[in-house]
Amino acid sequence: MVTGLLIRDAGLFDQLIQERKRKGIDLYDEVWEGMYVMPSMPNNAHQKLLDNLGDILTEVVKRGKMGDKYQGANVSDRRKGWEYNYRVPDMVVVLNNSRAIDCDTHFCGGPDFLVEIQSPGDDTEEKVPFYGQIGVRELLIIHRDKRTLRLLRLEGEELVLVKPSPLEGKEWLVSAVLPLAFRRLVSRGTPRTQVRRTDAKPGLWAV
Numbered sequence: 001m002v003t004g005l006l007i008r009d010a011g012l013f014d015q016l017i018q019e020r021k022r023k024g025i026d027l028y029d030e031v032w033e034g035m036y037v038m039p040s041m042p043n044n045a046h047q048k049l050l051d052n053l054g055d056i057l058t059e060v061v062k063r064g065k066m067g068d069k070y071q072g073a074n075v076s077d078r079r080k081g082w083e084y085n086y087r088v089p090d091m092v093v094v095l096n097n098s099r100a101i102d103c104d105t106h107f108c109g110g111p112d113f114l115v116e117i118q119s120p121g122d123d124t125e126e127k128v129p130f131y132g133q134i135g136v137r138e139l140l141i142i143h144r145d146k147r148t149l150r151l152l153r154l155e156g157e158e159l160v161l162v163k164p165s166p167l168e169g170k171e172w173l174v175s176a177v178l179p180l181a182f183r184r185l186v187s188r189g190t191p192r193t194q195v196r197r198t199d200a201k202p203g204l205w206a207v
Helices: 010-023 044-062 124-133
Strands: 030-032 035-037 067-071 091-095 113-118 138-143 149-155 158-161 165-167 170-174 180-187 190-197 204-206
Touching (some): 044 067, 044 091, 044 190, 113 124, 124 138, 149 180
Antiparallel strands (some): 030 035, 067 091, 138 149, 170 180, 190 204
16 A cells, blocks of 8 residues: 655656646645645545534634634745745634734734644644644644544643533533633434533534
8 A cells, every 4th residue: 555655756746736736636735844745635524524613613703703714724834935834724713813924825823723633644643743833822633533532722832732621510622712612422323523602602513
């Protein structure tokens, strides 16, 4: 089984990238310190979960006038020459008065809240240090299949695990950035992600 690809022919490399752009399958392509990274295409379960989470963030963040949310936005550690080093989280939340700078093509510096949906064998773990270095305030990692959850919060330049907190008799991962809490829920043998509002407004979802 082939697990990697190294192309030394510059012409072939450029042709491959242009072909991906032409087909529109380069949305989540990244560059890590000059190394072009092509992730696997998200499957239907990945896209459905992401779409449902996007609906929740639209309700809470956009309609609540807290800021904006973006799907597949470029995030870099620099304003100029950003194409040399950037990542593309599944979901990006930038609140009002955020430290992240909107450079039109990308965000420079850490957004307030990111979501990564982890698929078997992907590069999610390798991206975490980068997110910490650029100052992402919180990162939520959801395993696509198992629906296990991890919430990481910035301490210095490192993202560290947040411990669950009791909330109405259950253990939740409570965000300090958004008025939301998250937990794994098994319904009829199927793992799901439960999300609830933690402010005074009603809101409880299972996605």
